[in-house]
Amino acid sequence: MKKILITGALGQIGSELTMRLRKEYGNDNVVASGLSAKEGSEEVVESGHFEIVDITNAQQVADTVKKHNIDTIINLAAILSAVGESKPNLAWDVNMGGLYNVLEVGREFNVAVFTPSSIAAFGPSTPAKNTPQDTIQRPTTMYGVTKVAGELLCDYYYERFGVDTRGVRFPGLISYKTLPGGGTTDYAVEIYYKALQEGKFTCPLGKDTYMDMMYMPDALDAIIDLAEADPAKLKHRNAFNVTAMSFSPEDIFASIKKLIPEFTMGYDVNPILQKIADSWPDSLDDSAAREEWGWNPKYDLDKMTKDMLENLRIKLGK
8 A cells, every 4th residue: 555545534433544544654645535524624634635525426536546656545434333224235335236246346556455344244154253354144134235245346346346345243342532423333433422421321222242353453453454464365355254252232331330440331222223233143253353364452451341342531631
């Protein structure tokens, strides 16, 4: 990667990845893009190039690639699981139509494309524990359907046109810097805020709902490490299982109580979110990522909890 375009750069992943890559590659070599320069995104917008790019508009993507002589697109623009269920047409248009446009630009201009997939690409018929790298994928959400189709489309563009496509299946992501945007695993971010702000939390998922999770620093490492990996060693390319930890709401509650003993938690299960969560794996087998490009996460639950609370205390003035 020499000249990088990040779509969806003001989202949960993009806002942190942009600043990380600018530190490593230089501010002028990382172009952030989004639908608008929204309030609260000043650091990303003002620290380097920023372009208005709607990935459903192929010409905007192509014009930005030509303008900045881009060689790598990291395509993070997407509609997430919970929002996708309320707006399935929008999820299809952005997640599939937008990806198609990005891949076409990649083909035309010989640009590498990184697009993350998700554990949502699996479904209730997938083995739930230690889910294999290669297994049945029959998701029951529009978000999941677009992720499976996206994995296949990226494979097609690599095999048919030679586009250097790569991606990982992200679990739920947790960060203190940017709030998530409509995903089923968002409770695992909100719980830390509520612990500090109110001392209590009402969880929308059942207490024994296990899901794979990852702290944002590990997620950024995964993107960069795979994007820079030797292509000769990559067998799977567009759909690597990656994980760092698997926990239930009770586990994260217990981890927080070690540092905030007075913290309490109750339950008010959201049936839509619960149905989505129940269709996803409890834990993933990420051995292919470890073998093919050296994946090795650094954070477990307690280490993440300590870091989250320390940084949120500063951020919230607690």
